[in-house]
Amino acid sequence: MTRAIVFDLDGTLADTPAAIAELLVEVAAEFGVTVTPEQAAKTVGRPLEESFGELLGKREEDSETESAVTRYRELFEQRVIGKKTELLYPSVVEGLRILRDSGAKLAVGTSKITPTAEALLSAMEIRDFFDVVVGHDKVSRGKPNPEMGQRSAYELGVPVQECVYVGDTVSDMQMAREAGMGAVAVTYGVAPRSELNKLNGVTCCDDFMAVVNACDTESAFVS
Structure with missing residues (x-):
C-alpha cells in the first residue's frame, strides 16, 4: 500500500x-x-x-x-527566514531522509501561504524532501477543517486514508481525524502534551525520531 x-x-x-x-x-x-x-x-x-x-x-x-x-x-x-537551518528541530533532516528512503511520499500542509512556506523550507535546506507543499492559499477553509488534508492527499496522488498528518496543535489533529488521516502529534511545539493526550486516535511523540518510528507502524494509519 x-x-x-x-x-x-x-x-x-x-x-x-x-x-x-x-x-x-x-x-x-x-x-x-x-x-x-x-x-x-x-x-x-x-x-x-x-x-x-x-x-x-x-x-x-x-x-x-x-x-x-x-x-x-x-x-x-x-x-526569521534568514536564520535558515538554525530553525530546524533536532533530527528533522535525518528523520526526513529515513522516511523518504523508505518510499513514503512527503508533503507539507501549513497555515502559511505557499510562497512563504516554500521560502522557509528552502532556507532550511529541506525543500527537496517534499513532493508537495500545500499552503493556506490553496484551500478555502483552514484547519481544523479537513480540506487541507484532503488537498494534500489529492496533490500527492494518494488516498487520504493512506496518509498520516504530523502536527503540533489540537486543530492539526482535528483536521487529520476529520480528513480520515492518521494523526501524529509532536509535543515540542505549540500545544502541551497534556492537551494532546486528551485527543482520541492520536499518537504523541516527544521528538522527531519518535515521529519517524510512529509513521513506520500500522497503528499510525487509518485502516
Whole structure:
C-alpha cells in the first residue's frame, strides 16, 4: 500500500512559534493595539488573517488586518527566514531522509501561504524532501477543517486514508481525524502534551525520531 506523510511546518519541522508570537505582538503594537505574548501565542498556527483579525479586533477582510498581515510577512522574511537551518528541530533532516528512503511520499500542509512556506523550507535546506507543499492559499477553509488534508492527499496522488498528518496543535489533529488521516502529534511545539493526550486516535511523540518510528507502524494509519 502506498503511504504518505504530510507535515505541519511551524512547531513541527521549524522552531518558529516563539518568533511568530513576538512578531504578532510587535505588529499589533504598530497598529496601536497592545497584545501580550500569551495572547499572541494562542493564535500561532492559524492563518495570519484570522490571527490579526482576533488580535486587532477587526474582520479578517478588513484593510487594517490585511495591512498587518503584509507587515508581518515583511518582518518574518527579514528576521526569521534568514536564520535558515538554525530553525530546524533536532533530527528533522535525518528523520526526513529515513522516511523518504523508505518510499513514503512527503508533503507539507501549513497555515502559511505557499510562497512563504516554500521560502522557509528552502532556507532550511529541506525543500527537496517534499513532493508537495500545500499552503493556506490553496484551500478555502483552514484547519481544523479537513480540506487541507484532503488537498494534500489529492496533490500527492494518494488516498487520504493512506496518509498520516504530523502536527503540533489540537486543530492539526482535528483536521487529520476529520480528513480520515492518521494523526501524529509532536509535543515540542505549540500545544502541551497534556492537551494532546486528551485527543482520541492520536499518537504523541516527544521528538522527531519518535515521529519517524510512529509513521513506520500500522497503528499510525487509518485502516
